[in-house]
Amino acid sequence: MRRGTFRDETVDYAAVGATQAPDLMQYPPEKSIPAEESWRIGSGQARFESASESLLSWAPLRGAGLSLADIRPASGSGYAGVAYDADGTPVAPSRREAEQRFDAEGTPYVSAGATVHVTGRLSGYRADAELRVILAVEEPRRTAFALGTVGGSVVSGEELFLIEWRDNDEVWFTVRAFDRPVSTLYRLLPRLIRGRRRQLFRAYLTAVSPLFAP
Template sequence: MSEAAEPTRRSTFVDHEAVYAAVGASASPDLQRFPPEGSSPFEHALKIGSGASRFLTATNTLMTWGAQRAAGVEIADISDGDAPQYAGVVFDTAGNPEAAPAADVNYGPDGEAFLTAGVTATLTWPHTKFSRRVRVVYVIDETHRSGFAIGTADDAGVVGETAFFVEHRDDDSVWAVTRGFYWAPTAGLLKLKARAATRLAQKSAISQINALAPGIARGATTEGP
């Protein structure tokens, strides 16, 4: 299903922990053309199968950190934060914000709760021991599209936002998509390798979403952003 065919039901959580501007901008299909000022945008899509069953399986995996874990990224220190006190907003077909309805908590087949806006976690790339604190800034829950976006909650490297979602398109194909935008580090040793750090962050995001494809081996990504 194309993005234009469904109203966007996006629950956005904007809070003091964000360390970058334009929170939620990764939801825009025009991100490549109109990225936040000074940021480097990217987008990558991979066909991972077809049919409603494949879409459901990919959704269950994605919404429980499965793409990250399958790519070898460790997830720790998961916290709901203050999400229960903030219902978020959704956007109508014209892009206008409106109050979000009470969110239902969905669960994967193993009983793990789906990600919700406001969840925080620490992502660690074991081969380098590099860690980043991130926050789920919105989730997508549509009939033919589901996913979430994480934003950096520290400034230990590149800062910005990454969306991960799966789509069940009109031709019955299922696609895994990631897009986002990053600002390069502006201080410390990482500043000297700013472009390389940004490319590495993009590569890591692509490795994570590609891990949703059948047959992708665990540990596909070994370096962190």
């Protein structure tokens, strides 16, 4: 099992890790707009492992047409801070030595503490932000990571990507997020945040699950 949580003051919001809260939709961080979707993407161990591999190699973001640049893994040992299991129960902190992996093209896999610059455009919505991996989890039936905004984005907040292999053998993909408007346009028209989030969720799902490919 690998589990890492990274937290420091460089992210531009206070509620670090709030996407793990089971009541996020009812009690989002102040002035933020929450969103959550879950989809069944198959069943069985092979499907779970394949989806987990895609998740940790940045497939949701890449599949959404976003470009990743300047991926910088955290150096040295990682701190596995307070995290939560699938039931929302806090897990005690521990220290671990970071084990960095790379894909066939040499791109670093997702790891706690890594930073990445994301750019692109999706259905008219622009993305240009510095993001930090504030959570990375690999367990026998659960794989997840969360990204927090560091700066430069039209919104401030966090999004969680989660693959679960449930006891009934079904494999589910969940994305949970909260966004606080930063740009003037988004503050005046918060509905744009909801539209942006819908487009991102749809693209993430298509990237992770061949069942939903066009």
